Amino acid sequence: xxxxxxxxxxSRISVLLVEDDAEEALRIMEMLAAARAGSVLVSxxxxxxxxxRMLIEGSYxxxxxxxxxxxxxxxxxxxxxxxxxxxxPVLVMADEDNGPQALQALRAGAQDYLVKSExxxxxxxxxxxxAVERHRMLRxxxxxxxxxxxxxxxDSLTGLPNRISFQRGLQAALExxxxxxxxxxxxxxxxxxxxxxxxxxxHAAGDALLRExxxxxxxxxxxxxxxxxxxGDEFVVAVKHIHDAHAAATWAEDIRRxxxxxxxxxxxxxxxxASIGTAVYPGDAEDAELLTRCADTAMYHAKAQGANRVxxxxxxxxxxIAERFxxxxxxxxAVASGHLVLHFQxxxxxxxxxxxxxxxxxxxxxxxxLVSPSVFVPxxxxxxxxxxxxxxxxxxxxxxxxxxxxxxxxxxxxxxxVSGRQLSDEPFPxxxxxxxxxxxxxxxxxxLELTETSVIDANATTLATLCGLRDVGVRIAMDDFGxxxxxxxxxxxxxxxxxxxxxxxxxxxxxxxxxxxxxxGMLRMAQELGITTICEGxxxxxxxxxxxxxxxxxxxxxxxxxxxxxxxxEEQIVASQPPWSGPLSDPALF
Ligand code: C2E
Ligand code: MG
Ligand code: MG
Numbered sequence: 001x002x003x004x005x006x007x008x009x010x011s012r013i014s015v016l017l018v019e020d021d022a023e024e025a026l027r028i029m030e031m032l033a034a035a036r037a038g039s040v041l042v043s044x045x046x047x048x049x050x051x052x053r054m055l056i057e058g059s060y061x062x063x064x065x066x067x068x069x070x071x072x073x074x075x076x077x078x079x080x081x082x083x084x085x086x087x088x089p090v091l092v093m094a095d096e097d098n099g100p101q102a103l104q105a106l107r108a109g110a111q112d113y114l115v116k117s118e119x120x121x122x123x124x125x126x127x128x129x130x131a132v133e134r135h136r137m138l139r140x141x142x143x144x145x146x147x148x149x150x151x152x153x154x155d156s157l158t159g160l161p162n163r164i165s166f167q168r169g170l171q172a173a174l175e176x177x178x179x180x181x182x183x184x185x186x187x188x189x190x191x192x193x194x195x196x197x198x199x200x201x202x203h204a205a206g207d208a209l210l211r212e213x214x215x216x217x218x219x220x221x222x223x224x225x226x227x228x229x230x231x232g233d234e235f236v237v238a239v240k241h242i243h244d245a246h247a248a249a250t251w252a253e254d255i256r257r258x259x260x261x262x263x264x265x266x267x268x269x270x271x272x273x274a275s276i277g278t279a280v281y282p283g284d285a286e287d288a289e290l291l292t293r294c295a296d297t298a299m300y301h302a303k304a305q306g307a308n309r310v311x312x313x314x315x316x317x318x319x320x321i322a323e324r325f326x327x328x329x330x331x332x333x334a335v336a337s338g339h340l341v342l343h344f345q346x347x348x349x350x351x352x353x354x355x356x357x358x359x360x361x362x363x364x365x366x367x368x369x370l371v372s373p374s375v376f377v378p379x380x381x382x383x384x385x386x387x388x389x390x391x392x393x394x395x396x397x398x399x400x401x402x403x404x405x406x407x408x409x410x411x412x413x414x415x416x417x418v419s420g421r422q423l424s425d426e427p428f429p430x431x432x433x434x435x436x437x438x439x440x441x442x443x444x445x446x447x448l449e450l451t452e453t454s455v456i457d458a459n460a461t462t463l464a465t466l467c468g469l470r471d472v473g474v475r476i477a478m479d480d481f482g483x484x485x486x487x488x489x490x491x492x493x494x495x496x497x498x499x500x501x502x503x504x505x506x507x508x509x510x511x512x513x514x515x516x517x518x519x520x521g522m523l524r525m526a527q528e529l530g531i532t533t534i535c536e537g538x539x540x541x542x543x544x545x546x547x548x549x550x551x552x553x554x555x556x557x558x559x560x561x562x563x564x565x566x567x568x569x570e571e572q573i574v575a576s577q578p579p580w581s582g583p584l585s586d587p588a589l590f
Contacts (some may be wrong), residue, residue, distance in 0.1 A: 005288050005524045009039050010353060011226065012039045012040065012041055013039065013040050013041070013061045013062065013128060013130070013132050014040075014041045014043070014058075014059065014060045014062075014280030014504070015032060015040060015041070015042045015043070015060065015061065015062050015064060016042075016043050016044075016045060016054060016055065016058075016060045016062075016063045016065075016088075017029065017032075017042055017043070017044045017064045018045045018046075018047075018048070018051040018063065018064065018065045018066055018069065018077070019044065019046070019064070019066045019093075020046050020047060020066065020069050020070050021066075022046075023357045024066075024116070025044055025046075028047060028064065028119065028124075029042050029044065030126060031119060031124045032128070032491055034121045035121045035122075035125035035205065035538070036127060037173060038190060039099070040128075042061070043058065047069060047070060048069055048076075048077040048080065051063075051065075051077070051081065052080055052081065052084050055081060055085045055088070056084050056085070057086040060085070060088050061079055061089075061131075061132050061135060061136075062088065062089050062090075062091060062128060062131045062132055062135065063085075063088055063089070063090045063091070063092065064091050064093060065077060065078060065081065065090055065091070065092050065110075066092075066093050067092050067093065067094045067098060067101055067102065067105060068094075068095070068098070073547065074092065074094075074101065074105065075101065075104055075108055078083040078090055078092065078105055078108050078109065078110055079108055079109070082108075082109050082541060085424050087135070087138070087139065087142075088135070089111040089131045089132075089134065090109065090110050090111060090115045091110065091111055091112050091113065091127060091128075092105040092106075092110045092112075092114070093113070093114045093115075093116050093119075093133055094113055094114075094116065094117050095115070095116055095117070096116075096117050096118075097396070097529065098365050101273035102115075102344075110531070111128055111131055111134070112130070112131060114127060114131070119581075121137050122334065122457055122590060127256050132584065152164075152293040153165035155228075155229040155231075157207055157210055157211065157229070157451070158210060158211050158214035158229050159214070160214050160217075160218075160227055160228050160229045160235075161226070161227070161228040161352040162228060162229065162230070162231075163230045163231065166226060166228035166236060166238075166293070167288050167289065168294070169226045169228075169238070170184075170186070170226060170238050170250060170288040170291070171287065171288040173226060173238055173240055174281050174286075174287065174288055174291070175279060176240070177240065177241075177282070178282070180241075181241065182240070182241045183241075183242040183243060183244070183248075183280055183281060183283075184213045184238055184239065184240055184242065184277065184280070184281040184291075185238070185240050185242045185247070185248035185250075185251065185252075185278060185279075185280050185281075186236065186237075186279045186280070186281065186291050186292065186294075186295045187237045187238075187248075187252055187255070187276055187277070187295065188234070188235075188236050188276065188277040188278075188279075188292070188295035188296050188298070188299040189213075189217075189234065189235040189236065189259075189274045189275070189276055190233060190234050190274065190275050190299050191213065191233035191259075191272055191273075191274050192272065192273045192274060192275055192303070192307035192308055193273070193307075193489055194206065194209070194233035194272065197209055197265075197270060199244045201265060201266075201268060201270065205265040205266055205270075208265045208266065209263055209265055209270070209272065210233065210579060211231070212263055212265075213235065213259060213272075213274075214227070214229060214235070215260055216255070216258050216259060217235055217237055217255070220237075220251075220254065220255045220258060221237060221239065221526070222240075224240055224241075224273070225237065225238060225239050225240055225565070226238040226240075230299060236292065236295070237271060239251055239256075242280070244468065245280055245283070245312070247279055248280055248312075249278070249310070249312070252276050252278050252310040253310060254274070254550045256273075256276055256309070256310055257410070259272065259273065259274045260273045260274075260308065273307060273308035274308070275302040275303040275307045275308065275309060275311075275331075276297060276299060276300055276302060276309070276310040276311070277294075277295045277297065277298030277299025277300065277301070277302055277310075277311055277564070278295060278298055278310060278311065278312045279291050279292075279295040279298060279312070280312075280313075281292035281323060284313045286508040294313040294317075295313060296312045297313060297317045297581050298312060298313040298314075298317060300317075300324075301317055303339055304324075304382070324379065327366075327371075327375070327376060327379055328379055328383050328385075330364075330366055330481065331364070331376055331379065331380060331383075331385055331389075332385065334364055334366075335388065335389060335392050339364060339365045339366065340362060340363070340364055340365075340389070340392065340393075340567075341362075341363050341364075341365060341565065342360045342361065342362060342363070342393065342400065342566065343360075343361045343362075343363050343395050343398060343443075343563035343564055343565055343569075344358040344359070344361070344400070344563060344564065344565075344566070344569040345358060345359050345361060345556055345562065345564075346358055346556070346560055346561040346569075346572070346578070346579070346580055347359060347413070347415070347534060347554055347555070347556045348551055348554070348555060348556075348560050348561075348580045348584065349554060350544070350548050350552060350554070350555050350584065351548075351553060353580070353581060353585065355408070355410075355412065355414045355573065355578065355580065355585040356412065356413060356554060357413030357414060357415060357445075357447070358412065358413075358414060358415065358569065359414075359415035359416075359417075359449070359556060359563075360393060360396070360397035360400070360414060360415065360416050360417070360419070360562070361373065361563045362377070362389075362393055362417070371499070373417075377419060379422075380419070381419050381420065381421050383420065384421070386419040386422060387421055387422055387425050390418060390421075390422045391431060391435070392417055393416060393417075394416055394432065394435050395435050395438070395439065397414050397416045397441050398414065398436060398439035398441040398446065400414065400566060401413075401414035401441055401445060401446075402439055402440055402441050403570075404570065404573055407570060407573060407574060408573050408574060409416060410443070411442075411445060411551065412573075413445050413446070413447055413475075414441070414445065414446055414447065415447040415449050415477065416446065416447070416448055416449065417451075417479065418450050418454075418477070420451075420453070420454030421425075422456070423443040423450065423454060423455065423461075423462050423465050423466070424461055424463060424465070425463075426465065426466050428468070428469070429465060429471065429472050430468075430471060432446075432448070432472055432474060432509065433472045435470070436474075443472055443473030443474045444473055444474070444475065446474040446475065447475045447476075447477045447497075447498060448469060448474055448475070448476055448477065449476070449477045449478075449479040449500065450476065450479060450544065451478075451479045451480050451484075452478060452479075452480060452481065452483060452484025452487060452490060453483075453484055455478075455490060455494060463493075463494070466494055466495055467495060470495045475497040475498055475532075476494075476495060476496055476497050476498070476508075476533070477496070477498035477499070477500055477532075478490065478491075478494075478496050478498070478500065479500045480500065480502040480536075481499040481500055481501050481522065482501060482504075482505055482518070482522060483502045483504065484585070491529070491531075496531060497531065497532065498531060498532040498533065498534065499522065499526050499531055499532070499534070500533075500534045500535075500536050500556075501519060501522055501523075501534070501535045501536065502536060503537020503557070504537075505518055505519050505522075506519065506535055506536065506537045506538055506539075506543050506547070507537060507539070507543075508548050509543060509547075510540065510542055510543060510546070516546060516550075519535070519546075519547070519550060519552075523550050523551050523552055524551070527551065532554065533552060533553070533554065534555065534556055535547050535552050535554070535555050535557075536556050536557065537556075537557050537558075538555045538557030538558075538559050538560060539557055539558050539559050540559060541559070541583060541586055541588065541589065543557075543559070544559060544583060544584075544589060545588065545589055548589060559583050560579065560580040560583060560584070561578070561579040561580050562579075
C-alpha cells in the first residue's frame with residue numbers, strides 16, 4: 001500500500017485504488033495525481049480482503065476497483081465493498097474484452113466503468129469529478145432527507161418523538177412484548193396548571209419548563225423505553241419489560257414526585273405537578289391506539305380527582321368519560337336553549353318569623369330530569385363555562401328579586417353562589433355592577449356566596465376582586481363555613497360580611513355535643529366581629545330550637561322551605577300560610 005500526492009485542500013479527493021498489478025497501479029496513480037493537480041489522496045490495496053478492511057476503517061470519496069483480482073472475482077468484491085461502505089461510489093476498471101462483466105458490475109451497483117487501455121489523464125479526471133460530485137450531492141440529499149424525517153417525526157421544542165412516531169414505536173413495543181411474554185406500562189402525563197406558568201411567567205418560561213419536563217422524563221427512562229410529547233403539555237411514556245402492575249405503579253409514583261420538584265426558569269423558582277394516567281399491556285388493551293386511549297382516560301380521572309396523582313385505567317372509566325363529555329356539550333347549549341332554571345330557597349328570621357330573602361340555586365333541566373348543581377358546577381368550572389353560566393345566574397336572580405319587590409312591599413335579599421372561576425376573572429366586579437344597574441337591584445340587597453375552597457388559595461387577583469366587590473356595595477358571604485381548612489385565617493384576611501354555617505354542623509348538632517359547641521362558638525365569634533350569620537340545612541324543630549337558644553337569627557333549610565321554582569316561590573311570598581310559618585309559630589320553640 002502506497003500513498004501518492006497528499007493534499008490539504010478542502011476539495012481533496014480520497015481514492016481507494018484496488019489493483020493487484022503493481023505496475024498498472026503505479027500508472028493509474030500517476031494519472032490520478034496529474035488529473036487532480038495534486039489534490040488527490042490515493043490509498044492502494046492489492047487485494048479484496050485488504051481493500052475491505054481499509055473501507056471499514058477509513059473514509060473514501062471513491063473506489064477504483066479492478067475487476068480481475070486474484071483473491072476474488074471483481075463482482076464479488078464489488079458487492080462486498082457495497083456492504084462495507086454502502087455510500088461510497090465504486091468505479092470499476094475492466095479490460096477491453098471484459099464488456100459483459102463490466103455490464104454486470106453496473107447492474108450490481110458500480111457507478112461507472114473504465115476500459116483500462118483507454119485510460120488517460122483527462123478521462124480519469126472527468127470520471128473522478130463526476131463520481132465525487134454525484135456522491136457529494138447524494139450525501140447532501142440524504143442529510144436533508146434525514147433532517148426532514150426528523151422534523152416530521154419529532155417535536156421541535158423538546159426534540160422528543162411526536163405522536164406519529166410514538167404510536168409506531170408503541171405498536172412495535174407491544175409486538176415485542178407479546179413475543180417475549182412481558183408487559184408494557186403506558187403513562188399519560190398532563191401538567192397541572194401549565195397555563196398559569198405561561199400566563200404569569202411568559203411563553204419563553206413555559207417552553208423552558210416543557211424542555212425540563214422532557215429532560216426529567218428522559219432521565220427517568222431507559223434508552224429502550226419510549227418518551228414522546230403529544231402536544232401542548234401532554235407527554236407520554238411507554239416503559240418496556242415491566243413484569244407486573246406493581247412495578248408500573250412504583251415507576252409512576254417516582255416520576256410524579258420528580259416532576260413535582262422545583263424548577264428554576266430564567267432565575268424564577270416555580271413548582272408544577274402532573275396528573276398521570278396509566279394503562280398496562282396486555283391487561284387493558286391489545287393495540288397501541290386503544291392502550292393510549294385507556295391511559296388518557298385514566299389521566300382524566302386523575303385530573304378530576306384534584307390533579308397531582310396517578311390513576312390506573314379501570315373498566316367503566318370510558319363510560320364515565322363519555323357521560324362527562326355528554327354533560328359538557330349539553331351544558332354549553334343549556335344557557336342558550338333555556339334549559340337552566342333557578343330555584344329559590346327561603347331564608348327567614350327565627351324571631352320575627354319574617355321572610356328576609358332567598359338563595360338562588362341553579363338547576364339544569366336535562367331531558368326529563370333535573371341535574372343537581374353539585375354534578376355540573378364542577379364540570380363548568382373545569383371547562384371554563386363557569387363565567388358565562390355565573391353571569392346568567394346573577395342576572396336572572398337580580399331580576400327575580402326586583403319582581404318580588406313589586407308583589408311584596410318588604411324588600412327581600414337575594415343570595416347568589418359564585419364559583420372560584422368567576423373570582424379569578426378580573427372584570428367580575430364591573431360585571432356585577434353592570435348587572436345591578438341593568439336590573440335596578442340595589443347593591444346592598446345582593447349576597448354573593450363564596451365557598452371557602454374557592455378563596456382558600458386567594459392570590460392577588462382574588463383579593464383585588466373581593467375588594468372590588470366591596471366597593472360595588474354588595475355583601476360577601478362565606479358559604480359552607482367551617483368546612484375549609486383555614487376558616488379563621490380567611491376571616492382575618494378577607495372582607496367578609498356574612499357567614500353561612502355549614503349544614504354538617506347543624507345536622508351533627510342533634511347528636512354531637514361537640515357540634516353544638518362549635519355552632520355556638522361560631523355564632524358568638526361572628527357576633528363579636530359584627531358579621532351576620534345564617535345557619536343552613538335546618539331540617540327538624542329540634543335543630544331550630546338548638547339554634548335559637550344559641551342566639552342564631554337567620555335560618556335556611558328544608559324545615560322552613562325547600563328550594564322551589566320561580567312561580568311557586570312567588571306564591572309562597574304572598575301566601576297567608578307560607579311553609580316557614582308553621583315551624584316558626586310552634587310554641588315549643590319559645
Ligand atoms: P350551597 O350553596 O351550600 O347550597 C345549599 C345546598 O343545600 C343546596 O343544594 C340546597 O338545596 C341544599 N339544602 C338546603 N336546605 C337543606 C336541608 O335542610 N337539608 C339538606 N340536606 N340540604 C339542604 P343544591 O341546590 O343541590 O346546591 C348544591 C351546591 O351547588 C350549592 O351549595 C352551591 O355550592 C352550588 N350551587 C348551586 N347553585 C349554584 C350556582 O348558581 N352557581 C354556583 N357556582 N354554584 C351553585
Ligand atoms: Mg350557597
Ligand atoms: Mg352552603
